[in-house]
Amino acid sequence: MYRVALPQLGFFETWRDSARRLLSHEVAPDQIVWDRGGVADLFASTPLPEAEGPAKVTATKELIRMAKSALCHTGPEAPALLYRALHRHQRDQRALANPADPLTRDLARLQKAVGRDIHKTHAFVRFRELPDEVPDEGAGDPPRRRFGAWFEPDHLILEAATPFFARRFADMDWTIATPQGVARFERGVVSFHPPAPRPDLPDDASEALWGTYFANIFNPARLHLRAMRSEMPLKYWKNLPETRLIPGMLEDAQARVDAMRAAMPTEPPARARRILDRLGQTDAPQPDVPADMDAAKLAAAACRRCNLCEAATQTVWGEGDTSAGLMIVGEQPGDTEDIAGRPFVGPAWQVLSALMAETGIGPVWKTNAVKHFKFQPRGKRRLHQSPDRSEIDHCRWWLDLERRFVKPQMTLALGATAAYALTGNPAPLGARRGKVETGRDGGPVLVTWHPSYLLRAKGPDAMRLRAQLRDDLATSVRMAVLPQ
Amino acid sequence: MFYFCSMPRTISEKLAILADAAKYDASCASSGTTRRDARNGGIGSAGGSGICHAYTPDGRCISLLKILMTNFCIYDCAYCINRVSSGVERARFSPEEVVTLTLEFYRRNYIEGLFLSSGIIRSPDDTMADMVRIARLLREEHGFKGYIHLKTIPEASQELIDEAGRHADRLSVNIELPRDESTRLFAPQKKPETIRAAMAAVRLKRQASRERSHTGKPAPRFAPAGQSTQMIVGADAANDRDILTTASRLYTGYRLKRVYYSAFSPIPDASAVLPLIKPPLAREHRLYQADWLLRFYGFDVEEITSARPSGDLDLEIDPKLAWAIANRAQFPVDVNRAGRGMLLRVPGFGTRTVDRILSARRSGALRYADLLRIGARMNTAKPFVTMPDWSPGALTDTDNLRARYTAAPEQLSLF
Numbered sequence: 001m002y003r004v005a006l007p008q009l010g011f012f013e014t015w016r017d018s019a020r021r022l023l024s025h026e027v028a029p030d031q032i033v034w035d036r037g038g039v040a041d042l043f044a045s046t047p048l049p050e051a052e053g054p055a056k057v058t059a060t061k062e063l064i065r066m067a068k069s070a071l072c073h074t075g076p077e078a079p080a081l082l083y084r085a086l087h088r089h090q091r092d093q094r095a096l097a098n099p100a101d102p103l104t105r106d107l108a109r110l111q112k113a114v115g116r117d118i119h120k121t122h123a124f125v126r127f128r129e130l131p132d133e134v135p136d137e138g139a140g141d142p143p144r145r146r147f148g149a150w151f152e153p154d155h156l157i158l159e160a161a162t163p164f165f166a167r168r169f170a171d172m173d174w175t176i177a178t179p180q181g182v183a184r185f186e187r188g189v190v191s192f193h194p195p196a197p198r199p200d201l202p203d204d205a206s207e208a209l210w211g212t213y214f215a216n217i218f219n220p221a222r223l224h225l226r227a228m229r230s231e232m233p234l235k236y237w238k239n240l241p242e243t244r245l246i247p248g249m250l251e252d253a254q255a256r257v258d259a260m261r262a263a264m265p266t267e268p269p270a271r272a273r274r275i276l277d278r279l280g281q282t283d284a285p286q287p288d289v290p291a292d293m294d295a296a297k298l299a300a301a302a303c304r305r306c307n308l309c310e311a312a313t314q315t316v317w318g319e320g321d322t323s324a325g326l327m328i329v330g331e332q333p334g335d336t337e338d339i340a341g342r343p344f345v346g347p348a349w350q351v352l353s354a355l356m357a358e359t360g361i362g363p364v365w366k367t368n369a370v371k372h373f374k375f376q377p378r379g380k381r382r383l384h385q386s387p388d389r390s391e392i393d394h395c396r397w398w399l400d401l402e403r404r405f406v407k408p409q410m411t412l413a414l415g416a417t418a419a420y421a422l423t424g425n426p427a428p429l430g431a432r433r434g435k436v437e438t439g440r441d442g443g444p445v446l447v448t449w450h451p452s453y454l455l456r457a458k459g460p461d462a463m464r465l466r467a468q469l470r471d472d473l474a475t476s477v478r479m480a481v482l483p484q
Numbered sequence: 485m486f487y488f489c490s491m492p493r494t495i496s497e498k499l500a501i502l503a504d505a506a507k508y509d510a511s512c513a514s515s516g517t518t519r520r521d522a523r524n525g526g527i528g529s530a531g532g533s534g535i536c537h538a539y540t541p542d543g544r545c546i547s548l549l550k551i552l553m554t555n556f557c558i559y560d561c562a563y564c565i566n567r568v569s570s571g572v573e574r575a576r577f578s579p580e581e582v583v584t585l586t587l588e589f590y591r592r593n594y595i596e597g598l599f600l601s602s603g604i605i606r607s608p609d610d611t612m613a614d615m616v617r618i619a620r621l622l623r624e625e626h627g628f629k630g631y632i633h634l635k636t637i638p639e640a641s642q643e644l645i646d647e648a649g650r651h652a653d654r655l656s657v658n659i660e661l662p663r664d665e666s667t668r669l670f671a672p673q674k675k676p677e678t679i680r681a682a683m684a685a686v687r688l689k690r691q692a693s694r695e696r697s698h699t700g701k702p703a704p705r706f707a708p709a710g711q712s713t714q715m716i717v718g719a720d721a722a723n724d725r726d727i728l729t730t731a732s733r734l735y736t737g738y739r740l741k742r743v744y745y746s747a748f749s750p751i752p753d754a755s756a757v758l759p760l761i762k763p764p765l766a767r768e769h770r771l772y773q774a775d776w777l778l779r780f781y782g783f784d785v786e787e788i789t790s791a792r793p794s795g796d797l798d799l800e801i802d803p804k805l806a807w808a809i810a811n812r813a814q815f816p817v818d819v820n821r822a823g824r825g826m827l828l829r830v831p832g833f834g835t836r837t838v839d840r841i842l843s844a845r846r847s848g849a850l851r852y853a854d855l856l857r858i859g860a861r862m863n864t865a866k867p868f869v870t871m872p873d874w875s876p877g878a879l880t881d882t883d884n885l886r887a888r889y890t891a892a893p894e895q896l897s898l899f
Contacts, residue, residue, distance in 0.1 A: 098847035099840040100854035123535045127592045147591065165593075168529040170522035171627075172591060206588045212496050213589075216503040217550060218540035221749040222763050227543025231536065242538055250541055257750060265756040268569030275558045275568050279673060301677060310664050311733055313680040339684040339737070377736040378784070 002027060003045035005035040006079060009159060009181050009192050012068050018048060019083055025053035029087050034079035055090070063089060063096065070110040072117075072157045078110055117154050121161045124236050125149045125176060127169075128204040144187070147174040148201050151239055156180050159192060166190050175199075207241050214242040220253035221260070293322050293405045296398070300371060305394040308372035308387070313338045318367025318402050326361070326480035327408035328352075329399070330368045331417040331450055335382050338373035348452040352414075352473075355451075355466070359474040362481065365406045369421035370395045392421050403441060410480035411443060412472065415450025423447075434472055436479075444479065448472035493575055499585070501575040505555040505566050506601055508751070509658070510714055510744040512536070512547045514596035514631040517653040517709035526627025528590060528597070530653065534631070535596055548599040548633060549589050553577055553615055557603030561671035562758050563660070563719045565751040566603045572753055576605075579618045586622060590630055597631030597653075598622070604637060612640035612648070619651035631709070638674075638682035645682070649689055649706040654741070657682050658714040662730040666720035670757070683738040686711045690739070710741035717771060718764040719748040725795035728774055728785045735779065745771040770797040777804055780835055781828045800890045805831040808868055809886050815868040816876050820849045832865030864889070 004018045015034075022032060033045070059067075067082045085103060088095045096104055127147035147169070153161070158176070162183045165176065169185070176183045182193040237243040290296035297317040303309060316333035319342060328344075336346035344352070344366045370391055375382040387395075399421055403411075413419040420426045422445045423437050432447045439445040449472075454465050493501075519531030536545030554576035555566040565572055577585075586598045600618060604611050615634055622628040634652040636645055649655055657679055661667045664676040686707065693706035713734060715727060731743040747763035754760055774797060777783040781804070788803050789795050791810045798806040808815060808831045817826050819841060827838045840858045844850055852874045856862055867879040867888075879885070 094847070098844050100844040100847070100850060100858050102857065105857045119535070123537050125593050129592075145591070149593075164529075167521035167523055169527065169591065169593075171525070171527050204592070206592055209496060209499060209585070210589060210592070210594050212499050213503050213549065213551075214538060214540065214546070216500045217507045217546060219507050219542045219544075219749060222542045222747065222765055224543030224765070225541055228539040228541050231543075231545065232539040240538065246541055253541070260750040260752055260754065261760050263753065266571040266753055269571060272560070272569040276560055279558060302675070309677065313684045313737060314677050339688060341681060341684070377732045379782075380736060382733075382736045 001033060001045050002031055002048060003033045003035060004048070004079075006071075008156065008194075011036075011156065012071050012159075015067070015071055015079055015082070016064075019086055020057050021048055021052060022083075023057045023086060023090065024055045025049050026055050029080065029084045032080070032083060034076075034083070036074075036076060036079075057086075057090065059086060059089065060093075066096075066107055066111060068160070069114050070107050072114045072155045072160055073110040074155050075110065077106075081106055081110070114155050114157060114160070118157045118161045120236065121151060121153050121157060122164050124232075124240055125151045125165070126207075126239065126241060127174060128201040128207065130202065145172045147172055148199060149174070149176050150198050150201065151176060151178050153178060153180070154235075158183055162190055162192075211242055211245055215245050215249055218249055220249070220256045223250070223253055225250075290401065293402070296401045296405065300398050303371070303398070305397065306372075306391045308370070308374050308391060311375065312372035314341050315371045316341060316343050316368065316373070317371065318365055319343055320365040320367075321363035322365065322406055324363035324365045324406060324480075325409040326363070326476055327365045327367070327403065327406055327411045328414065328476075329411060329418040329422060330366070330414045332368050332370040332387055333373045334384060334452075335373065335375070337368075338375075343368055348450065348455060351451040351454055352469075355470045355473055359470055359477060361473070361477050365402070365408065367399065367402055369399060369418045371398055387417060389420075389426070392417060396421050400441065403439075403443070408443065408480065410476050411439060411445045412476040413445050413447045415453065418450075419445070419447045434468060434475075446472055446476045446479070495581060495585070498575040498577055498581070499551070501573050502552045502555060502577060503550070505552045505572070505603075506550045506599075508565065508746065508749070509550065509599070509601060509635075510544070510746045511633070511656065511712055511742065512545055512550060512599065513654070513709075513712070513742065514547045514633075515709070516741065517631060518705065520629045522627070522629055526629050527587070528628050528630035530597070530629060530631045537594055537596065546594075547596045548631065549586055549595045549597070550599040551577070551582070551585075551601075553579075553582060553600060553602035553611075553618070554605055555603050556605050558606075559604055559671070559673040561660070561674065562755040563670055563716055563748065563751075565753070567755065569755070570753045579614060579621060582618050583621045583626065586630075587626060587628065590628075595630075597628075597633070599633040599635075601635035602637075608637040608639035609641055609644060612637045612644040616644055616647050616651070619648065623651045633709075636682065636686070638678045642685065645685065646689065646706075649686070649693075650704055652707055653709040654712060655686055655707045656712045656714070657686075659730070659734065660714065660716050661720055662715050662722040662727045663720065666722065670720065680737075683711060683713070683734070683740070687738045711738065712740055712742040712744065714744040714746055716748050717745050717768050718761060719758055723795040724767070724771060724774070724797045725785065725789040727771060728778065728789060731775060732778055732785050743775060745775070766799045767797070770799060770803060774803045777807075782825055783807070783829075801886065802831070804829070805864065805889060812880055812885075815880050816870045817868060819855065819869050819871045820845060830865055830868050832861035832863070832868075 002022060006014050063086065070078050070082055085096060085107060098104060127149045130146040130148050132143060133146065158178050158180045166185055170188065173186045177196060177199050179195055181195050184191045184193065290299050300315045300317055303315055316337050330344065333343060334346040337343055370387040374385045374387050376385055411422060413422050416429050419429065419432065422439045424440050429447065433449060435447060437445045437447060449465055449469050454462060454469060457465050514534035517530050521529035534547055536547050538546040540546065556574050556576060557566045558568055560567045560569050589595045600615055602611050602615055619632050619634060622632065632652045633654040634648050636648055636655045636657050638657050659679055661670060667674055667676045689706045693703045696702055717727065734740050734743055745768050747765050747768040748761065749763035750760045774788050777788055787807060791806050792798065797803050817830055824838060824842060827833055827841060837858055837860045841850060844854060844858060849872055851872055867876045867885060
C-alpha cells in the first residue's frame, strides 16, 4: 500500500509528480491511498519509489486540465478517481472520450462543482478598501490603493480562482483571505500563504452606495425568490453585504405594488405640455402630393400604403440623376439594399453594373417598382419573396411620382414586377423581352431580364441571357438620348 | 415644481432615483466580448462568459451597474416610468459622477461594468453626446477594460453612434412594442422605421469592423458583443406569434445577439391608457423558451405557434413539448440513429445532451441508463424516444399525454 499526502496549497503538483512516479512503476489504483490535508500516517505504508519506473506515462492536455480542476474538489475521492482515469488512459487513449462512461461522468461532476465554485468566487468576493500604508522610503512608484476580502468557498479553489483577480485588478494591491489560505497581490506579484484568522476589514463608504443600488434596481412587482436562491445560495449570504437588505425589501414589496395599483394617474406636470408642443412643431403636416423629389423621398419614408413596411427595415428610395434621360426600374430592394437603405447595391446590381461598364452608360435614375423589401425569415437568412399585385399597385403611386419628376426619355424595366408596374401588363416576360412597350403614362418602356435571373442561370443559358441583357442596356442608353 | 426645486441631490439620492428608473430594462449580459485585461495597464477585464455578481429578490441578476444618466425625458411613451407626463422624481448624474461610481463599484468587485441608458434631454444628439463622453472618459482617461453597454438613441447622428461603438462592447435600441401600430399609439415620438434603420446601421458597422483593409490592417473594433433589444410583453394586444415573428425578423435582419422579453409591470404614476396588470411572468418565461428554440434548435415561428389557434404559447407546458405532442407522428425517435436536428426536437434533450449523445454513440449504442448519466431529462423524454432497452409502446400516442406533464401542481406554479 502506498500513501500520498496532498498539501492544502500546491496539491496539483504533488499529485502530478506522485501519480507519474507510481504509474511509471505500473502501480494499480487500489494500491494507493490519497490523503488530503497532510493527515499523520495512521497505517503502515510503503514509501514511494525513489526513481521513475520503466513504463512511459502520457497524458493529454484535456486530462491535465481535468485533473487541475477536479483535484480542487474537497471530496476525498477526487485524487483516486483521477489516478484511475490516468491509469486507464495509458491502456486506452479513447477511454475518457465517452460522456456516458461512469468514470467520465463522475469526473465531470467534480469538475462542474469546482467550476461553479470558482465562478461564484469571482462573482461574490467583495473587496473593502484598506487605509493607505506609509510609503516606503525612497520608493519611486506612486502609492497603490489597497483592498481586502474574506471569502469562504466550498472547494480548494484559491489558487485556481486567483489569476482572474490578478488580471482584472492589476493596478491595486489586494488580499483575499479564505479558510484554505491567503492570496496576496502586491505590485503585480501574486503570492499564497497559509490560512490566517478572519481579518477585521474596515467599513467602506462605497458599500452603502452599493446597498442603495441593490435595493433600487429590484422590481417589487416580480418576486421570484427561488431563482434568486438557486443562483445566490444562502451559504454565501454571510459574506455578501447587500443580502442584509433582502428581508426589508421583501417586507415592502407587496405594499409598494398595491400602492402603484391604487394610485390614480396624476396630472401631467405643466412643462410636459410645453415640451410636447415644441416637439410636435417639427412634425408639421405635409402636403398631399410632394412638390419635388426630396419631399417625395421624405414622405415615402413613412409610407404605410401596404403592410410591407412592418417587416422591412426602411423605404429604399430611388437614386441618381433627376434630369437623366434613362430610368432603370428593378423589382424591390433585396437584403443588402434594405439594410443599407440604398437601391441597387446587392449582388444583382453588381451584375448590372458590370454590364453597364461594358456598354457605357450616361446619367440614369435607378429605382425599384416596390420600395420595401419583402421576405421570409428562414434560419439565419431572409429569403426574398416576390411582391404581389396589390403591393405593386400601392407602390406605383411613388413610382409615378418619380417618373413625373425625372421625365425619362426611356425606361428599362428589369423583370416581370417592373414590367407590370410600368405597363400594367402582367403577361410572362419570355415573349416580351427586348421589345419596347408603351407605359401607363405613355412613355416607352423596354422590357428585359432582371439581373438576379442571370445569377441563377447556368451554362450556355447564362451566357445568352447575359448577352441579351447587355443588348437591352445598350439599346436603352441609345434611345434615352434620342428625342422621341 | 417639486422636482426642479429639490435639486441638487446627494449621489445616494440620485443613484436611488436613476437605478429605479433603469430597472425595467431586462438586459444585464456581460458576455461574449473581446478578451482583454489590465496586465498592461488600466483596470478591469472582460471576455468569455459574463459574471452575475448578485441577485435581487426578483430573481434577476446584477452584472452591470444599470442606471440612467438622467430620467428627464422629452418623449411621452405611455409604458415608460420616465415619460414627460409622469410625476416621477427626476435627477441627473454628471458624466464624472457616473465614471466614479462605475470605477468604485468595479474595484470592489460588485459589477462587471456599466449599462448606461438615458431619457432624452434637449435633443437626441445632446443626450447621445453625453453618454458617449462617459464611455470615452472610462476608456481613455481611466483605462477601463470592463464591459460597457450603451443604449443608443435611434435619431442620434452617425458620428456619435460610431464613437459609441468604438468604446462600448454592446449597443442596444429597444423596439419596446412588437407591432408598429402599437409603437405609434403608445410612443408617438418614436418611429419604428427609424429604430430598424438604426439597428441596420449597427449591423453594417459591425460587419465592416470584421473586415480587413487592403493593407491587412484590421478595422477599428465596433461593439464586439453585438447589439440587443427588448420587447414589452402584455402592454398591447400582440399575441405570442406577433412577438416571435418580430423577434425572428430582428435576429435575421440585424444579427441581434439577444431579444429580451419584459413582462409589462406596474410602474409608479402609470399612464391611464395602459392596464396595471400583474406582470405576465409565465408568458415571458415561455417566450424566452421559444426564443431559444428559434436560435439554437432549428424551429421556426410557425411551428412553435401553430399549436393553438390564438397564436399564443401554451402556458402550462414548454413550447418544445407542446410542439412534440402536436406532432407525435414524428416520434418516437431512435436515439442511436437520429440526426442532430431531430434529437434537438426531443423534449428533455438540450443542446449539450445532444452533443454528448452524438459523442457517446461513437463508443457503442446508448441505453436508458447512459442517457440518465449524460444528463437527459428522461421523465420528459420517455414517450418520445426508443433505444435497445426502452420502447415507449403506446405511450407516445396516449390521449392523456399532455396531462402527464401538467398533472403535478408544482409544474404550474413556476413563479
